[in-house]
Amino acid sequence: xxxxxxxxxxxxxxxxxxxxxxxxxxxxxxxxxxxxxxxxxxxxxxxxxxxxxxxxxxxxxxxxxxxxxxxxxxxxxxxxxxxxxxxxxxxxxxxxxxxxxxxxxxxxxxxxxxxxxxxxxxxxxxxxxxxxxxxxxxxxxxxxxxxxxxxxxxxxxxxxxxxxxxxxxxxxxxxxxxxxxxxxxxxxxxxxxxxxxxxxxxxxxxxxxxxxxxxxxxxxxxxxxxxxxxxxxxxxxxxxxxxxxxxxxxxxxxxxxxx
Amino acid sequence: xxxxxxxxxxxxxxxxxxxxxxxxxxxxxxxxxxxxxxxxxxxxxxxxxxxxxxxxxxxxxxxxxx
Numbered sequence: 001x002x003x004x005x006x007x008x009x010x011x012x013x014x015x016x017x018x019x020x021x022x023x024x025x026x027x028x029x030x031x032x033x034x035x036x037x038x039x040x041x042x043x044x045x046x047x048x049x050x051x052x053x054x055x056x057x058x059x060x061x062x063x064x065x066x067x068x069x070x071x072x073x074x075x076x077x078x079x080x081x082x083x084x085x086x087x088x089x090x091x092x093x094x095x096x097x098x099x100x101x102x103x104x105x106x107x108x109x110x111x112x113x114x115x116x117x118x119x120x121x122x123x124x125x126x127x128x129x130x131x132x133x134x135x136x137x138x139x140x141x142x143x144x145x146x147x148x149x150x151x152x153x154x155x156x157x158x159x160x161x162x163x164x165x166x167x168x169x170x171x172x173x174x175x176x177x178x179x180x181x182x183x184x185x186x187x188x189x190x191x192x193x194x195x196x197x198x199x200x201x202x203x204x205x206x207x208x209x210x211x212x213x214x215x216x217x218x219x220x221x222x223x224x225x226x227x228x229x230x231x232x233x234x235x236x237x238x239x240x241x242x243x244x245x246x247x248x249x250x251x252x253x254x255x256x257x258x259x
Numbered sequence: 260x261x262x263x264x265x266x267x268x269x270x271x272x273x274x275x276x277x278x279x280x281x282x283x284x285x286x287x288x289x290x291x292x293x294x295x296x297x298x299x300x301x302x303x304x305x306x307x308x309x310x311x312x313x314x315x316x317x318x319x320x321x322x323x324x325x
Contacts, residue, residue: 020325030323045324046292048265048317054285059321075324089319092292092299160325187325209325 001237006204008182009098009130009151013069015040016199017229018184020209024218027062033212034068036222041069043100043207045076046090065095071132073100078113080120087124098130100154100186100207110160110187114141118148125149134186137171139178152181154207157198158188161210165194169201176202192221192228199232200240260312271310278305280316291320 006013019039024030034042042063063070072090077083080103087099103120105113112135124131130151135141142153155175158164165188166172176183185198186207195206206229215221261268271280277300281288293300294317295308310316 020323022323022325024323027323043325044321046319047322047324049284049286049291049320051265051267051269051284051318058287058290059323060290070321072321073324088299089292089294089317090321092301093319093321094289094292094302207325 001234003233003237006182008132011069013040013205014038015226015229016205016233017195017225018043018071018186018205018207019212019222019225020207021045021059021063022209023213027057027059029218030213031062033218033222034063036219036226037212038226040067041071043071043073043209046072046074046086046093069098070095071098071100073134074102074120076104077102078104080116080123083116083120084123087120087129088127091129096130097128098151099124099132101131101133101150111156112136114138114144118144121145121148121150132184137168137175139171139175142175142179142183146179146181150181152184152204153179154184154186156187157185157194158190160187161214162188163190163211163214164188165190166197166201169197172198172203173201176204189225192224195225195228196232196235199229200236202236205229262310262313263315265317269316274309274311276306277308277310277316280310281305281318284318286318291318293318 006016015038018041019037020043074083074086077086083103091097103113103116105111121131121133132152133145133150134154137155145153157166182204184205184207185203189195189208189211198206212218212222
C-alpha cells in the first residue's frame with residue numbers, strides 16, 4: 001500500500017516522527033536516538049549562549065544538518081512578543097525560516113495561550129515564517145490557526161512531558177477531519193501505543209521529546225516509536241474494522257463434529 | 260566601560276565591533292544570533308555594528324529542546 005508523501009509547506013519529509021533534542025543524558029545518546037527513530041526533523045530551543053562556561057559541546061556538532069532538518073521552537077515564551085522575538089532570533093541563527101511556535105499560558109500545565117498564539121502566528125506568517133503552532137486539542141483553535149496561515153497545526157495529546165498519551169481521542173480525530181493542513185500530534189506521548197494511536201486517528205505526524213529522552217533505554221524507545229508511527233499510519237490507511245458490542249465468529253459455525 | 264551582555268554587566272576597555280566581541284568570547288558567529296539594543300543583527304552586519312557603553316547585547320544559540 002502506497003502512502004501519500006508527508007509534506008509541510010512544500011517540503012517533503014521521509015519520516016512522520018519528529019523528535020526533540022532536549023533532556024538527553026548526553027548529545028551522543030541524543031544522536032543515536034535520532035538515528036534509531038529515523039527522524040529527519042528535530043526541534044531545538046533558542047537560548048542565551050553561556051558566556052562564562054564555554055566548555056559545553058555544541059548541540060549542532062551532533063546533528064547532521066545535511067540530512068536532518070532543524071525546527072527551532074519558542075519554548076519558554078509566555079507572550080506573543082516574546083515568541084515573535086525568539087522566532088526572529090531563531091531564523092537569524094541561520095538555518096531556515098521555520099518555527100515551532102509556542103506561547104505558553106501556564107507554567108504548571110504548559111498549556112498554550114491560544115489567543116496570544118494566534119496573534120503571534122499572524123505576525124510571523126506576515127513576516128514570511130513557516131509556522132507550526134503548538135496548540136491544544138480544540139478543533140476551533142486549530143481552524144483559526146490554519147486560517148491565520150499556519151503551515152500545519154500541532155494539537156497536544158496531553159501536557160508536555162506528562163506521558164499521558166492522547167487525552168481526547170475524539171477531538172484529535174475531528175481536528176484531522178476539519179484541517180486542510182497537516183496535523184501533527186505534539187506533546188504528551190508516553191509510549192509506543194500512544195504514538196500508534198495518534199496515527200490511527202489520522203494524524204499526519206507525531207512530535208515527541210520526553211517519551212524518548214526520558215525512557216529508561218532511549219535508543220530502544222526511539223526505535224519502538226519509529227515502528228509505532230509506521231504501524232499506526234499503515235493501520236489508518238488499511239481501514240480498520242468497525243467496533244461491535246457482540247461477537248461475530250471467525251471460524252465456520254457449521255460442520256462442527258458431534259453437533 | 261560596561262555593557263549588558265546576556266542579562267549581566269560585562270566590562271570592555273573600549274567600543275568594538277560585534278564580530279570582535281564574538282571573537283573575544285570564542286563564539287563561532289555562524290552558530291549564533293545577536294540582538295544589539297533590541298535589534299536583531301544580520302550576520303553580514305557583525306563587522307560594522309559597534310558595541311558602545313551602555314549597550315545591551317543578547318547572543319543566543321540553539322540548545323536541546325522539545
